[in-house]
Amino acid sequence: MIGDHTNAGNPLSGQPALEDERLVRALAEGNQEAEREFAVRFLPRVRAMLRARLRGSDVAADLVQDVMIESISALRRGSLRDSSKLTAFVLAIARNVLYSHFSDVKRSPESLEFPDDLPDLRSLSEELEGEQRRVLAMNAIAGLDPTDKMILQLTLVEGLKPGMIAEKLGMSSDVVRQRKIRATRRVADYVADRSQNASPVDYTAGKAR
Amino acid sequence: MNPCDRVPAIENAASYMAGTLSQSEAEQFEDHYWNCPACLAYLQALEAVGDELAREPAPQVAPAPKRRVLAWPVPVWALGAVAAAVVLAVVGVRTLGPHTETPSQAQSAPAGSTSSAPTAQIASSSPVRQTATELADLALPAFSGSTLRGAGMEAHFEEGMAAYSRGDCKGALSALAKVPAEDKQERKAQFYSALCRLHEGDLAGAEAGLRGVVDGGDSLELEAAFYYLAQIDLARNDAAGAHGYLVRTIALRGDLERRARLQDQKVLALKKATDASGTTNSK
Numbered sequence: 001m002i003g004d005h006t007n008a009g010n011p012l013s014g015q016p017a018l019e020d021e022r023l024v025r026a027l028a029e030g031n032q033e034a035e036r037e038f039a040v041r042f043l044p045r046v047r048a049m050l051r052a053r054l055r056g057s058d059v060a061a062d063l064v065q066d067v068m069i070e071s072i073s074a075l076r077r078g079s080l081r082d083s084s085k086l087t088a089f090v091l092a093i094a095r096n097v098l099y100s101h102f103s104d105v106k107r108s109p110e111s112l113e114f115p116d117d118l119p120d121l122r123s124l125s126e127e128l129e130g131e132q133r134r135v136l137a138m139n140a141i142a143g144l145d146p147t148d149k150m151i152l153q154l155t156l157v158e159g160l161k162p163g164m165i166a167e168k169l170g171m172s173s174d175v176v177r178q179r180k181i182r183a184t185r186r187v188a189d190y191v192a193d194r195s196q197n198a199s200p201v202d203y204t205a206g207k208a209r
Numbered sequence: 210m211n212p213c214d215r216v217p218a219i220e221n222a223a224s225y226m227a228g229t230l231s232q233s234e235a236e237q238f239e240d241h242y243w244n245c246p247a248c249l250a251y252l253q254a255l256e257a258v259g260d261e262l263a264r265e266p267a268p269q270v271a272p273a274p275k276r277r278v279l280a281w282p283v284p285v286w287a288l289g290a291v292a293a294a295v296v297l298a299v300v301g302v303r304t305l306g307p308h309t310e311t312p313s314q315a316q317s318a319p320a321g322s323t324s325s326a327p328t329a330q331i332a333s334s335s336p337v338r339q340t341a342t343e344l345a346d347l348a349l350p351a352f353s354g355s356t357l358r359g360a361g362m363e364a365h366f367e368e369g370m371a372a373y374s375r376g377d378c379k380g381a382l383s384a385l386a387k388v389p390a391e392d393k394q395e396r397k398a399q400f401y402s403a404l405c406r407l408h409e410g411d412l413a414g415a416e417a418g419l420r421g422v423v424d425g426g427d428s429l430e431l432e433a434a435f436y437y438l439a440q441i442d443l444a445r446n447d448a449a450g451a452h453g454y455l456v457r458t459i460a461l462r463g464d465l466e467r468r469a470r471l472q473d474q475k476v477l478a479l480k481k482a483t484d485a486s487g488t489t490n491s492k
């Protein structure tokens with residue numbers, strides 16, 4: 001058992017160094033509770049990164065699992081000596097997995113030999129948060145002016161730059177840029193503010209009972 | 210969760226998600242948001258929005274027709290507004306008495322000056338009024354030619370903005386009035402002319418010009434037009450009117466959002482204090 005779960009708070013909150021040290025030590029001892037805590041903290045970051053970098057590709061979900069499992073396996077082996085570098089360590093693994101995917105390089109066989117006693121990393125509370133975010137996003141989009149909605153779609157979904165959007169919509173690129181910033185802020189503030197107001201993550205979700 | 214004070218996190222998040230950052234920029238942003246709860250939340254929010262937009266695409270928007278650019282001087286209907294504003298201004302000046310100063314007297318800083326320029330000092334006999342007018346931010350914003358990315362400046366506009374940058378509002382007004390109505394910089398010319406009128410103490414003229422900018426539809430100057438309309442109302446001691454324009458400024462979520470939000474808090478606090486003192490006095 002590591003840490004006091006009642007005091008765990010929001011997984012997005014900053015983690016003090018002492019907390020990292022305790023987490024890394026517990027992971028090296030193969031503590032499954034620590035592995036769940038690790039997942040609660042890092043899964044959102046890894047998922048956000050890979051989904052963004054892979055532009056919503058279906059392969060993102062598989063790579064997220066790979067990153068989480070590789071990270072836990074490496075931490076079990078005690079590969080991280082300086083616990084203050086925990087975040088950088090996981091980020092490096094995530095990049096490694098991502099760039100390997102991009103360059104289509106076959107991953108080393110060791111990295112694919114995952115232990116079979118890993119905990120279930122799925123979290124009901126995270127799924128609920130995702131669903132809540134989806135509903136909030138829908139509401140935020142519904143409140144947008146049709147042109148702003150189109151600008152956001154061309155930016156976020158189709159990855160077009162303001163100049164190209166401007167050409168498509170018959171506007172100046174400065175106006176597109178300005179509207180894009182405003183609309184982005186509006187929807188992101190709406191979703192992020194209300195998501196924060198949601199009840200805190202249930203750390204016991206997914207825990208074997 | 211503390212908001213991220215790194216600029217411009219939200220733009221980075223959108224570009225990161227759109228895949229338009231270079232690899233090193235993307236990595237820099239990752240180094241940041243992996244340690245920044247606010248930016249991670251922004252990114253997750255944008256991902257959710259992107260998912261929804263991908264699931265249910267926005268209906269096609271027809272290319273915008275070329276919007277009619279409002280001519281300067283303003284058309285007849287706007288003159289009515291100007292006349293009304295002039296009447297209000299005259300009444301206001303009379304009410305305010307002999308100590309009244311115009312913004313131009315109160316504000317000596319030239320265009321391009323920062324917010325360190327003095328705020329309007331349209332004094333009044335009432336302490337509440339004095340406080341309201343003191344809230345007005347009449348410092349003229351700097352003009353940056355770089356906003357005209359890749360576009361050559363029309364000769365009169367260039368001349369007018371050079372005068373504006375020197376703080377020569379009369380020269381600026383004279384040159385900007387010659388910018389052809391069909392020129393793409395006409396809206397900017399109208400906006401900066403209004404600011405010059407504000408600087409000259411012509412609140413009604415400034416208001417008419419800024420309203421013209423607003424009525425012209427979305428433009429780069431729209432947010433600033435709302436903001437300066439709020440300043441005009443503050444200078445006139447109209448806290449309720451100023452609040453209305455500040456709310457519209459904030460709603461645009463642009464560069465002036467933060468400034469407008471802070472000022473609106475002060476305006477609302479002042480309004481509350483005024484209402485409370487009115488209630489006390491009436492008892």
